[in-house]
Amino acid sequence: MSDTPKIVEMQVIPVAGYDSMLLNIAGAHHCYFTRILLVLKDNAGHTGVGEAPATGVVLKILNDAVPHIVGQEIGIMNQLVSDLHKRDLDENRQPKPVLPGFRPWDLERHHNAVAVLETALLDLMGQFLNQPVAQLLGPGKQRDEVPVLGYLFYIADRQKTDLDYLPGNAQAGQHPWYHLRHQEVMSHDKVVQLAEAAQDKYGFKDFKLKGGVQAGEVEIETVRALKKRFPQARITVDPNASWSLDQAISLCKDMHGILSYVEDPCGAEQGFSGRETLAEFKRATGLPVATNMIANDWRQMSHALQLNAIDIPLADPHYWSMRGANTIGTLCNAWGLTLGCHSNNHFDVSLAMLAHLGAAAPGEITPFDTHWIWQEGQHLTKNPLQIKEGKLALNGLPGLGVELDMDAVGIAHQRYNNLRQKDRDDAVAMQYLIRGWAFDGKRATLVR
């Protein structure tokens, strides 16, 4: 029989960090965002970690899993992961079906739990084998540096709320990014200024604008302004399916050479699924389409591919799992698609997850999304990876290559415990701007 280390402890630690008042179709980001750390210790003295979005559902699934994981060998990691998957489905906690009107992250919950367990086990296995996680995925490590894009948002005026948003830091000697990321950004000029600061700080070559906030015509003008300022950049816009098909076609059809690809321009409408409308959008405009909304599991992916609805699946390891997302990368490489990666606000364990996923992806990839620039400075690990020249470089260490800073984790955990609203709800902050504001997946956030 094999003799791999045994798991002796499993901790599920919810944590919270600070965020800016970033606008999207679901409202405005609260001043706090929440995540879950899954920490596994084995009897070889290694600690494996994973990070996932925090919801009560995921916390419960993971806490319920503790007795099934502790005492097991890491050598049966595949079985441990698939057992959690099956156990949870048996208990009828499947993700909600993707229906029009669902917020982009509503479908991910069950998958978040499975993915974070797999990540922490991969981290332990990598340390046992003295190899980076990227070597344990699909074809093994393909590159040492992973391109990431500058993820830009319109930002609301935090001073219209009494929430604890950080004010920013305009002190001499501080990079302007650390101030600008907390200030109101609504105009084209301000978005360009934000992009300039982000590029100067992190060296981005490419940008994504989160849309679904202002009228589509306004957002397209912002895209034009970005392209004018950064003519070499690949630029995309993501209105999270809030535009109608007709509107999406009319907004984007003349954007060749300005938009390199478009992310979820439209979604389900009038009896047609989001996969069908994206296929029509692609045919009508000839623009490549990325998605994190309509191809998020194998069944959805199969329909999306049969319809030729997408070019760039944004395979987020937090719901596809590291190995699932890597498999999407293999499929992309074989079938002429391009792997990208979706993100949400995250800490530095997730940053390492993205780096290993990108490092193991065969063929060409599109620069990955990451929200890290909005959180950078709030680390939970010692020596977090850095974004330099628009890239994330692996650090050469085995496993995920992260070491938790338990003091920082303790503070972030206390911050989480102090929150009244623990699950993400962007309507809360939004209601300071528009009284009684409610999510409507087909109406831009500010067009009410």
Ligand SMILES: O=C([O-])[C@@H](O)[C@@H](O)[C@H](O)[C@@H](O)C(=O)[O-]
């Ligand atoms: O952070 C946000 O507001 C985004 O809207 C995020 O929640 C989305 O899931 C994501 O970034 C996306 O690409 O749709």
Ligand SMILES: [Mg+2]
């Ligand atoms: Mg998206």
